[in-house]
Amino acid sequence: MLAGILWGRYLPGIAFFIILASLACVFLYKWMKYPPVFLCILLAAAGAFGIQQRFNENILPGENLEFYGIVQDMRYTRTGWQRLVVLAPYGISDGLNDIDSKLLAMPGSQILTFLSPAFRVEIGQRVRLFGNLYPLDWARNPGGYNEFMVQRATGISGRFFAREAEGFEVHMNLTRTTYVLRNRLATIYDTVLPYRESRLIKSMVLGERPDMDDRVVEMYRAAGIYHLLVVSGLHLSILMMSISLVLELVFNKRKAGLIALVLIIGYALLTGAGISTIRAVTMAGVAVFGRVLYRDRDSLASVSFACILLLLYEPLYLFSIGFQLSFATVFGIVLLTAPTERALALLGMPPYKKFRAVLAYNIVATVSTYPVLAYHFSYVSTYSILVNMIIAPTVTLLLIVGLLVGITGLFSINTALFLAGAVYFLLRFYEAVIRWFVSLPGAVWLAGNRGLWVTLATMGIMLVFGYTFSGFGEIFRHRVKILALSVTILLASIAFEAMDRQRLNITALDMGHGTEVTGYVIRRGGHTFVIDGGGNNRLLGMNTGHMVLMPYLDHRGVVQADGAFVTNMSRQRVTGLIELAMANRVKVLYIPVGLNIDSGLGMRLRVAAERNNIPIYRLQAGDAIRSGDLILTMIQEQPVLWQVTYRGEIVK
Numbered sequence: 001m002l003a004g005i006l007w008g009r010y011l012p013g014i015a016f017f018i019i020l021a022s023l024a025c026v027f028l029y030k031w032m033k034y035p036p037v038f039l040c041i042l043l044a045a046a047g048a049f050g051i052q053q054r055f056n057e058n059i060l061p062g063e064n065l066e067f068y069g070i071v072q073d074m075r076y077t078r079t080g081w082q083r084l085v086v087l088a089p090y091g092i093s094d095g096l097n098d099i100d101s102k103l104l105a106m107p108g109s110q111i112l113t114f115l116s117p118a119f120r121v122e123i124g125q126r127v128r129l130f131g132n133l134y135p136l137d138w139a140r141n142p143g144g145y146n147e148f149m150v151q152r153a154t155g156i157s158g159r160f161f162a163r164e165a166e167g168f169e170v171h172m173n174l175t176r177t178t179y180v181l182r183n184r185l186a187t188i189y190d191t192v193l194p195y196r197e198s199r200l201i202k203s204m205v206l207g208e209r210p211d212m213d214d215r216v217v218e219m220y221r222a223a224g225i226y227h228l229l230v231v232s233g234l235h236l237s238i239l240m241m242s243i244s245l246v247l248e249l250v251f252n253k254r255k256a257g258l259i260a261l262v263l264i265i266g267y268a269l270l271t272g273a274g275i276s277t278i279r280a281v282t283m284a285g286v287a288v289f290g291r292v293l294y295r296d297r298d299s300l301a302s303v304s305f306a307c308i309l310l311l312l313y314e315p316l317y318l319f320s321i322g323f324q325l326s327f328a329t330v331f332g333i334v335l336l337t338a339p340t341e342r343a344l345a346l347l348g349m350p351p352y353k354k355f356r357a358v359l360a361y362n363i364v365a366t367v368s369t370y371p372v373l374a375y376h377f378s379y380v381s382t383y384s385i386l387v388n389m390i391i392a393p394t395v396t397l398l399l400i401v402g403l404l405v406g407i408t409g410l411f412s413i414n415t416a417l418f419l420a421g422a423v424y425f426l427l428r429f430y431e432a433v434i435r436w437f438v439s440l441p442g443a444v445w446l447a448g449n450r451g452l453w454v455t456l457a458t459m460g461i462m463l464v465f466g467y468t469f470s471g472f473g474e475i476f477r478h479r480v481k482i483l484a485l486s487v488t489i490l491l492a493s494i495a496f497e498a499m500d501r502q503r504l505n506i507t508a509l510d511m512g513h514g515t516e517v518t519g520y521v522i523r524r525g526g527h528t529f530v531i532d533g534g535g536n537n538r539l540l541g542m543n544t545g546h547m548v549l550m551p552y553l554d555h556r557g558v559v560q561a562d563g564a565f566v567t568n569m570s571r572q573r574v575t576g577l578i579e580l581a582m583a584n585r586v587k588v589l590y591i592p593v594g595l596n597i598d599s600g601l602g603m604r605l606r607v608a609a610e611r612n613n614i615p616i617y618r619l620q621a622g623d624a625i626r627s628g629d630l631i632l633t634m635i636q637e638q639p640v641l642w643q644v645t646y647r648g649e650i651v652k
Contacts, residue, residue, distance in 0.1 A: 001040075001308060004047025005315045009055075014048045021045070043308065050315040058148075059092070059105040059158040062133045067092040071125050072110065072175055073272075076117075078542060084113040084121065085156065092133060092160075104133055109157040119165035124176030126169055131162040140510035141548060143378065143449060143555025153316040153323075178270050182206055188409030192420040197427045200229070205402045207231040207271035222444050223434040224366060224384020225391060231271040232326065236280035238396050239403070240264050257288040275310065275317060276326035282306035283330075299334045303327065324372045328459075332368025333361065336462060339469035340364050346469075362388050371458045374447045378554040382445050383437045390433055398426045448557020451497050457490040501526070501556075504630065504646050509552060511544050511576070512536060518572050519544070520652075521552060521561075522644060524630045528553070530564040530586065531642060533576025540604075545579025553585060563588045563625060565632070567640035569595050569602045581608035590625065593618045594637050 007017045021044040028037045069086035077083050092105040105111065113129060121127055135158050139146040147159075170176065185206060189198045196216065202208045207230065220226045240260055247256035261284055268277045286302040307327055310317050317323040341360035349356050366385045374380055381387075401422045409416030437443060464486040468479040502525050509519040511534030520531040534544035553561060564577050564586045578601065580586050589609050591597060597606040597616070609616055624633040631645040644652035 001043035001047040001311055002318065004044035005051045005311065005318050008048035008051040008315075009319075014045075014052070017048055018045055046312060047315055050312070054152060054314075054316050057106065057157065059109065059133065059135050060102070061135055062092070062094050062104045064130075065092060065095060065104070065133050065160075066128065066130050067105075068126065068128050069111065069113075070171060071121050071123050071127060074121070074123050077114070079539075080117055082113075082115040082117060082119075082121065084115060086111045086113045086127065086129065086160070105157055110155050111158055111160045112151060112156045113160040113162055115162045115165055119162075119167075121165060121167050122170055122176075123179040124171045124173055125167050126171065128166040128168070129160060129162040130164040131160055134159045134161070140512075141552055142507070143551045144548065145551075149316065149319050150321075153314060153320040155314070174269070182208070182270055184410065185406040188406050188413070188416055191413060192405060192409065192417045193424060197424050200427050201402045201405070201423055203229045204231070204235070204399065205271075205406065207274070219431075219434050219438060222381060222438045223387045224381030225387055225430075225434070227325075228391075228395065228430075230276075231274060232276040232280075235399055236264055236268065236277055236284070238399050239267065240280075240284050242396070242400055254288075254292050257291050261285055261288045275320060275322040278310060279303075279306045279323075279326050279330070282309055303330045303334060321372070321376050324376075325369055328368050328372050329365055332364045332462065336364045336368065336466045337361050339466040342469045343465075359389070362392065368462065371455045371462075375449055375452075375455045378446060378448050378557060380445045380447050382442050383440065387433060387437050391430055394426055394429070398423065401426075446554060446557055446559050449555045450494065450557075454490070454493045454497055457486075457493045461486045461490055504651070506644065506652055507552070509534065509548055511548055511572075519549065519576060521549075522630070522632070523556065523558075524646070525628055527627045527630070528556070528558045528561045529625075529627075529632060530561050530577070530580065532567055532573045533564070533578075533580060535571045535573060535575025537571075540575070540579060540582070543579055544576035545583070549576050549580055550583065550585060560584070561586045562627070563590055565590045565634075565642060566592070566595060566605070567642065569597075569600065569605075571601065574601050574605060578605050578608055581605060581612060581614055584612040584614070586614060589614055589616045590619055591616055592634065592637050592640050593620050595640075 004017065004021070008014060011017070018041070021041050025038050025040050028040070029035070067088055068090065069088045071084050072087050073085040075083045088105055088109045088111055089107060091103055091107040091109060092111070093101040093103050095101070111133075115121065115129070136148040136151050136156070138148050186202050186208060189202050189205075192198075193201065200216070217226070217229065220229055243260040243263055244253075244256050247259055250256075251259065261281075264284060265281055268281050271277065283302045283306050286305055287297045290297050310323070337357075337360050340363055341357055344356050344360055349359075351357070362385055366388055370380050401419055405416045405419045405423060408419060461483075464479075464483050468476065468483045471479050501523070505523045507521045507523075509521060511518045518532050518534040522529045522531070530549065533549055536543060553559075561580070564580060566574055566577060566589070568574065577586075577589075581589065589605070591602075591605075596602045606616065608614075619634050621634055621637045624631050629647045633643045633645065635641050635643045643650060
């Protein structure tokens with residue numbers, strides 16, 4: 001099925017692929033003598049056709065449109081606008097008469113809608129919206145946000161910027177009911193806990209993250225325990241186990257499992273039913289019904305079944321970061337925990353009352369996510385294994401007590417206040433641990449995106465490692481040779497990727513100004529230079545430096561650019577460089593002598609540079625910066641023009 005999705009996404013000719021899949025199944029049948037292997041043909045076809053259907057379902061743009069919808073979800077942007085998910089049961093048309101009207105969005109489409117706070121709406125409310133409809137955007141720059149892949153995987157078809165809205169009746173459906181209950185629980189947490197701790201526990205227990213302070217989020221992310229801030233499979237597994245143990249005091253194991261499963265499904269709906277929670281619920285359902293049917297539980301079969309069900313429902317999940325992280329972790333735990341413990345034993349580590357098993361579990365749960373994190377976010381948390389080892393023993397207590405605070409608060413706020421003390425001290429303990437580890441040198445390694453082949457080779461080594469250390473005696477010695485070959489392939493992939501980075505590369509970044517390019521990044525032999533940084537009407541901290549330049553530098557594994565060149569002090573040219581200097585992501589600033597740095601945006605740039613001790617060099621026509629065989633020359637001051645020369649030839 002994975003092969004079908006990838007073929008349908010990147011290669012043409014589905015019919016040819018089905019033929020190949022059929023031949024592969026015939027070969028597997030001759031090898032395995034297992035008739036159900038031919039089901040793989042159906043799964044391969046479902047993956048290929050499913051992914052193509054998703055790409056063909058995109059909407060058409062339109063202006064001055066009107067449509068009726070029902071609000072399914074509501075959050076707020078940083079600027080205070082309402083960020084709604086609106087179900088359009090009748091679709092969206094261009095508003096012409098019935099004969100000539102054109103359907104821009106299909107009936108049943110979910111539209112991501114941005115609405116001014118002046119028009120207040122509620123979840124479950126029927127609304128009429130007026131504004132412009134836009135299709136979802138693909139990533140404009142390497143390492144940038146791919147809105148199409150992220151939003152389409154959640155069922156959203158397009159963006160709608162509403163100028164006006166009119167509200168009607170509120171439907172008391174399941175979405176509205178869970179919203180009301182979630183808000184009631186959130187109010188309880190706000191009442192019994194301080195601001196920061198309330199936001200943390202609401203994020204962990206209810207899945208609410210819009211009010212979370214960015215600094216706190218980055219701190220958890222840098223420590224490698226960001227998964228605690230989202231309702232994930234870990235949360236549901238802990239709650240499922242705890243509820244089952246309590247219910248087994250009254251009911252037999254089968255009845256207790258069924259009741260616990262129903263409660264967990266309700267909790268998953270309450271928290272938004274994310275990919276990882278659906279995966280955990282599916283696996284729990286397989287385990288429970290296996291127990292009902294007197295079948296033994298097989299973890300690998302359970303997680304594989306959950307993976308197939310999710311991809312049948314939405315093939316785009318395969319490209320979702322949440323899906324990849326969730327299944328990378330679970331598959332890693334299932335396949336690699338025992339081999340890792342055996343490897344630790346071979347290294348001479350004694351059991352120490354199951355410490356070796358716990359250490360192996362934490363190593364696998366953390367390291368199995370590294371390839372996905374490096375590929376998508378370009379970083380790896382160096383001390384995440386140690387942080388998880390310290391914090392993991394108390395996570396169960398935190399989640400159970402945190403949920404009890406909300407439930408008891410529905411009946412007695414004093415009891416909730418008493419229980420909240422444990423939540424408060426645990427969260428303060430987490431913060432102290434995280435702050436200490438994040439302050440250590442090298443806490444976050446900016447690895448950069450090393451490409452798909454290096455990522456796949458890394459994942460392949462993990463699988464070969466598990467295969468190698470699950471064998472004994474002569475089998476183990478034979479498999480070690482295969483592991484050595486895999487390591488060689490990985491090193492060769494890294495070497496080829498490093499050689500590619502040594503070449504001259506000039507990237508024109510899309511800063512959102514249409515056809516006008518307002519930012520370049522020049523890379524050669526480990527040196528990186530930026531020419532202009534773009535800019536828009538957003539506030540500092542949300543402008544092109546943070547949204548375009550820094551993600552691109554992260555994508556390339558560049559901690560600091562060697563230099564940044566300014567050609568103009570207009571907002572569209574320099575705002576991104578101001579943010580770059582504020583974040584200390586550039587070593588030197590080069591500014592022409594004719595540009596004013598004592599007022600306006602020029603002064604903002606100079607102040608940001610002075611705060612981080614970034615030197616500023618004033619240049620005039622004829623001055624040049626040399627980096628090996630790369631020369632950047634300012635050939636004109638008004639307007640400023642730069643010339644890029646590589647190995648004696650003018651290239652830009």
